[in-house]
Amino acid sequence: MIPLDGSQPSTEDTRRRQLVEVTIDSLAELGYVGTTLAQIALRAGVSTGLVAHYFGDKDGLLDAAFRSLARRVGNQVRARLRQVSTPRGRIQAVIDANLAPEEFEQRTGTAWLAFWGQVLHVESLRRVQSVYQLRMLSNLRSSLKKLVPADEAQRLAAMIAAMIDGVWLRAALSGWREADSESARALLTAFVDGRLSQAAAVSPSAPSSIETPALPGSAQARFASINPATGKVLGFVTADGSAQVNAAVVAAKKGQLIWAAMTGAERARVLRRTADILRSRNQELAELETCDTGKPIQETLVVDVASGADCFEYFAGLAQSLSGEHIDLGAQAFGYTRREPLGVVAGIGAWNYPLQIACWKAAPALACGNAMIFKPAELTPFTAVKLQEILLQAGLPPGVFQVVQGFAETGRLLTRHPDIRKVSLTGEVGTGKAVMSDAAQTLKSVTLELGGKSPLIVFDDAKLDNAVAGALLANFYSSGQVCSNGTRVFVQRAIKAAFLERLVKRVGAMRIGDPMNPETQVGALVSEQHMHKVLSYIDRGRAEGARILTGGSRVTTGDLANGYFVAPTVFDNCRDDMAIVREEIFGPVMSVLEFEDEQEVIERANATEFGLAAGVFTNDLTRAHRVIARLQAGTCWINHYNVTPIELPFGGVKLSGLGRENGRAAIEHYTQLKSVYVAMGDVEAPY
Ligand code: NDP
Secondary structure (H helix, E strand, C coil): CCCCCCCCCCHHHHHHHHHHHHHHHHHHHHHHHHCCHHHHHHHHCCCHHHHHHHHCCHHHHHHHHHHHHHHHHHHHHHHHHHHCCCHHHHHHHHHHHHCCHHHHCHHHHHHHHHHHHHCCCCHHHHHHHHHHHHHHHHHHHHHHCCCCCHHHHHHHHHHHHHHHHHHHHHHHHCCCCCCCHHHHHHHHHHHHHHHHHHHHHCCCCCCCCCECCCCCCCCCCEEEEEECCCCEEEEEEECCCHHHHHHHHHHHHHHHHHHHHCCHHHHHHHHHHHHHHHHHCHHHHHHHHHHHHCCCHHHHCCCHHHHHHHHHHHHHHHHCCCCCCEEECCCCEEEEEEEEECCEEEEECCCCCHHHHHHHHHHHHHHCCCEEEEECCCCCCHHHHHHHHHHHHCCCCCCCEEECCCCHHHHHHHHCCCCCCEEEEECCHHHHHHHHHHHHCCCCEEEEECCCCCEEEECCCCCHHHHHHHHHHCCCHHHHCCCCCCCEEEEEHHHHHHHHHHHHHHHHCCCECCCCCCCCCECCCCCHHHHHHHHHHHHHHHHCCCEEEECCCEECCHHHCCCCEECCEEEECCCCCCHHHHCCCCCCEEEEEEECCHHHHHHHHHCCCCCCEEEEECCCHHHHHHHHHHCCCCEEEECCCCCCCCCCCECCCHHHEECCECCCHHHHHCEEEEEEEEECCCCCCCC
């Protein structure tokens, strides 16, 4: 290499450089273990002693080779930085140098990988690595600070650095199939531009911004919540970390003692008042829910808040009637059981029914005398905070219902907390497994309301218009983002053509638009990422040979251009093995399947790992009950779909979940039994 002072390299330098290059070749071909001093000497045509003379031992040689690679990237970064003056340009220079085409050459890449594998074991390599990492961070941070506030600059620098390393590593580990230099740089560029424009939109004075109250001492990451109908920032939330979660648990324990000491009737009064306040604030809460989720206001006005209020009213009734048993044990004794609260419990919500989920978890938990700490999904953080406010207004002692905000990490702090006795989660199957496994460490009980791919079976004697209406309710409410949706619609052959004709006509007439417009029937999907997931399923359906009868694309007309809207979609020609038929899409996508007879359709309906819900349309009552009894699902409907009165337990079997929400059944999941033996006579001991 050319010395920095511009003088000519000495013979020794040239020889060293040659040996370093040979080492990189050897690492690329033979890996770390196969690269020895003797091997390098052989390749370079010199004696092993000469290699040892220059580098000492193998570690010394590898150290020099690693430094040489790191120095080359450093030089590249410096050279590019010199050519630009704007902060954005300087960030790009770091990206371009680190993801330059030469970094994607197999020879260099494999050598880097060999070093990375050793970094944790060899101190000198670790030093080189950490200098390389710190430099990248500080280059990024100093440019970012000129564009965004300091704390955001710090976070964004860490994200960009992690993405640079991550994209490179994924590409390297896939044998450079997954990304090349150009696409990797394009990905990083788009990411940085996206974050910077988001940060620009996110100013503390943004008129629509809503700041949720953070717990004292909160110093965690702030994140923005987006209105999915417009793509604009709705407000900001601070993610809570362990200090906040611990503080919440301390406050909850204190509050729970007061709450549990109240009589059922006293607790019931608070819960009833909560129901009243929810109803009186229906309009305001529905509007907030619509802005946060993208669901049409015509739904949120009649379902989300109302269902939450019904739930508080129902459990207010049960709070007064909680009781144990008296057990007769003969003349000398009797026993009794007490139904006691668990203590502090956690609720973790999904984003499709944020307020309703918070109510469905809080109402039974509180009725039984527990305190609840609730974490909404990070995509929809706002209405749970309103519920906290309303409960306090209704007279709930402080600390008994608290909201913590954040991502999965905050959820994990709850599921792993030793003083939390139960977790009730609504979410995906994978999250359910993670939560259950974390909860096992402290033997918490769990209620898991998870995903589904539910069947809706239409027999040929069904009232056709009712069956079509049922299929619409089973697929398109909340733009299809409903866990219990009957997305596999099995229609008996004789009526399939007529069924499809009526169905497609009604779907085609559905009004998709601004969710705040009372005329709108189909709103936006919750996020851009989720919209792309749904669209990719539609593409897979097409590719696998299913036929789109209506819908099948994103809608960007007029005011919807920046929102995440997908047209209600119906697929025909579906087979049971297609991805759209097997996997939960969680969007407005219905698959219609044809069947011949009862036995066949039951087998096909049950051939899934899910078991959340099922529906049957038939005029033959005997058949209806016979079929329902054989369907593997926790929640079923005969001649209707997706109606969920609070009085009926709700939940799934198989991978769709454990435990039940709503109905008397929920009481089982929020209480524990204490058995008491009461002696009425003298005590005799044989000792
Ligand atoms: P997720 O499973 O992604 O998230 C659910 C909640 O769990 C979120 O608050 C999430 O936080 C949190 N979380 C994620 N990982 C962990 C973890 N390891 N430990 C603790 N908490 C964690 O579900 P979605 O929000 O995407 O909701 C859609 C899913 O919910 C669908 O599968 C749907 O079927 C299901 N669902 C089920 C219902 C039922 O009653 N059976 C009803 C409604 C929806 P964050 O979002 O911040 O990452």
